[in-house]
Amino acid sequence: MxxxxxxxxxxxxxxxxxxxxxxxxxxxxxxxxxxxxxxxxxxxxxxxxxxxxxxxxxxxxxxxxxxxxxxxxxxxAPRAAIGNPAVASVSTTPGLTPTGTYSLEVSQLASSQTLVSKSFGASSDLVGEGTLRIRFGTVDGATFAEDGAQAPLEITVEATDTLATLAAKINSAGGGTLDAYVANGTGGAQLVIKGQEGAANGFTVEGESSALLPIPAQGDLSYLSWQPATDSGELRATSKDALFALDSVPLSSASNAVTGLPEGIRLNLTGTNIGAPTTISFANxxxxxxxxxxxxxxxxxxxxxxxxxxxxxxxxxxxxxxxxxxxxxxxxxxxxxxxxxxxxxxxxxxxxxxxxxxxxxxxxxxxxxxxxxxxxxxxxxxxxxxxxxxxxxxxxxxxxxxxxxxxxxxxxxxxxxxxxxxxxxxxxxxxxxxxxxxxxxxxxxxxxxxxxxxxxxxxxxxxxxxxxxxxxxxxxxx
Structure with a gap:
């Protein structure tokens, strides 16, 4: 300064x-x-x-x-080839290099459960107040074995809920484990619920009505209940594991997208070939x-x-x-x-x-x-x-x-x-x-x-x- x-x-x-x-x-x-x-x-x-x-x-x-x-x-990256491409597509885990050949026989594809409810007049019909409870487990014929590792879904149903809004609530509560929508067919409006692939991903539906005298009819939540022992045609597809043999070794997978196989082999199963094993090979x-x-x-x-x-x-x-x-x-x-x-x-x-x-x-x-x-x-x-x-x-x-x-x-x-x-x-x-x-x-x-x-x-x-x-x-x- x-x-x-x-x-x-x-x-x-x-x-x-x-x-x-x-x-x-x-x-x-x-x-x-x-x-x-x-x-x-x-x-x-x-x-x-x-x-x-x-x-x-x-x-x-x-x-x-x-x-x-x-x-x-x-x-x-090693190139995979499969003799019967209708059975599966093959890829490898990055960083691993499978070699040689493998036999693959698929006896069953993994599938998910599909449940179609009884008919309603329209998707805007009220379903009734109460609690809809969905439990997960294995459906085998008329029996159901609940999977304790999967928590049941507890869905609160308001008096104003319709078939369409209930489908939305199921999707939200399931977080991707369930896919629900309303199908408007020749028989009227029906609630369709689809689960994930795998035998343990089957499910039951319990409609606990808030009515003083529940009646299993349209407008009462108990109308949507389903158990395998009382099935009257609602069950359209059963959840199953994929069953296959790699080099004659029996294996199973809850999904058709199979990982964790030897040498980093990955399979996407798309068909069955019972009694006619196909060959998987890898070459550089x-x-x-x-x-x-x-x-x-x-x-x-x-x-x-x-x-x-x-x-x-x-x-x-x-x-x-x-x-x-x-x-x-x-x-x-x-x-x-x-x-x-x-x-x-x-x-x-x-x-x-x-x-x-x-x-x-x-x-x-x-x-x-x-x-x-x-x-x-x-x-x-x-x-x-x-x-x-x-x-x-x-x-x-x-x-x-x-x-x-x-x-x-x-x-x-x-x-x-x-x-x-x-x-x-x-x-x-x-x-x-x-x-x-x-x-x-x-x-x-x-x-x-x-x-x-x-x-x-x-x-x-x-x-x-x-x-x-x-x-x-x-x-x-x-």
Whole structure:
């Protein structure tokens, strides 16, 4: 802040004529400007290093992630084939690779219970006040075994509820376990209730009327009650489990969408084939492996090009960075690193066995002929290298990406980022201290120079008075 005393003195033309406030600011700036500029230049260089290291780390991580996605859900995922597609469709659990063949015989599809109520005149007819209770369990002929694991639904029915509003209340209370609607057929309006697939998902309906003398007729809630022992045609379909055999082993499922099978096999059962088992087989597409290796080589070369540019000894932003040097060493070892330690003699175990080689300039090259030879000679072993398991091409790249991203390792790109970020933080602290020191110096200089200004102004006033007196004396003597 400028000193008001200096401004007043300058306004009257007194003093030395020098702007001491600006002079103090310029002197303090000159005293610390070099230090501050030097630190700011260092921070700018560190910021560039952080940007380059982050770019390299991101490129490596993205490469490993894209490779994993390609294996899990892309063209490298094993292809399933079924001899009789009318029986089921087959898929696999992401990350698992079934092999070989399996037999499948479906004797029964899973089904859900369908209940159609007695007729009403219209969907707007009142159903009667009371409580509608729906219990879940197994319906077997005229018997019902309640499933204690499923809580009954308790639905409060108002005197104003119609067949249509009751259907809506059932849907809301069921939360997806039941589907209710009103069907207007030739016999009038009827409430249709459908359950979920599975033998344990059958249900009964208890209409507990609030009337003093309940009569099972239209307008009384008891009219909608249903039990298997008193069924008079309301039951249109019974809930059942799917029954099937995989490799002759009897299995069941509450749903036609079957999971939890060996090696991650998933089935969507659509028909039966009693006495005529069909075959499920899995195979890898060798052309897809060639495509992936071609794309993988191109991605490695993109990474190598970025690494060569950023890590160049002369002109590279990360020319002397230990994390960058370590990544260069890792990539140089990549082709000959054993990615399948359990491979049998003669089976491919390295990326070099798949035709990948390293050039002198750090780029990669794919020998398509060598890759084709490996695929033709050991198709299963080559396919095993492209899984998401503990070993293989993906695991190798994933580990490489993780190791180079470790912030706890000073020799990794992650460690470099930690180091550069810490240096910027220390430099920012130094800049804050310099700013405080500069401000203190400016304040002290301003205070001292203003005091000197005032002394000079006082001396000039005294000198002016003496000069006037001398001039007066000289004039009188004449």
């Amino acid at each position: 400028d000193n008001p005393g200096s401004s007043i003195i300058s306004a009257f033309g007194a003093g030395s004529g020098v702007d001491f406030v600006q002079l103090a600011s310029d002197l303090s700036e000159a005293s610390f400007g070099f230090q501050r500029g030097n630190i700011e230049a260092r921070n700018e260089a560190l910021t560039a290093r952080i940007s380059s290291a982050s770019l390299l780390r991101s490129a490596l991580t993205d490469l490993a992630s894209a490779l994993g996605d390609r294996i899990r859900t892309g063209d490298l 597409d060798s052309s897809a492996i060639t495509s992936v290796m071609t794309d993988f080589t191109a991605a490695l070369n993109d990474l190598a090009g970025l690494l060569n540019a950023e890590g160049a000894a002369f002109g590279g932003t990360l020319g002397n960075d230990p994390g960058t040097r370590e990544l260069k060493r890792d990539l140089a070892r990549l082709t000959n690193e054993t990615v399948m330690p359990g491979a049998d003699a003669g089976e491919p175990s390295t990326l070099a066995d798949l035709g990948l080689s390293l050039n002198r300039d750090g780029t990669f090259e794919l020998d398509a002929a060598r890759l084709n030879d490996a695929i033709n000679s050991n198709p299963d072993a080559v396919a095993a290298m492209f899984t998401t398991g503990a070993f293989g091409v993906f695991a190798t790249m994933d580990n490489l990406a993780r190791d180079n991203s470790l912030r706890s390792d000073p020799g990794s790109l992650g460690g470099s980022l930690v180091r550069y970020e810490a240096q910027i933080e220390r430099n920012d602290d130094r800049l804050a201290r310099i700013a405080d020191q500069q401000e203190n110096l400016r304040s002290r200089l301003t205070r001292d120079l203003i005091a000197a200004e005032r002394r000079v102004a006082g001396s000039q006033s005294t000198l002016s008075f003496l000069q006037q007196q001398i001039d007066a004396w000289n004039g009188s003597s004449n």
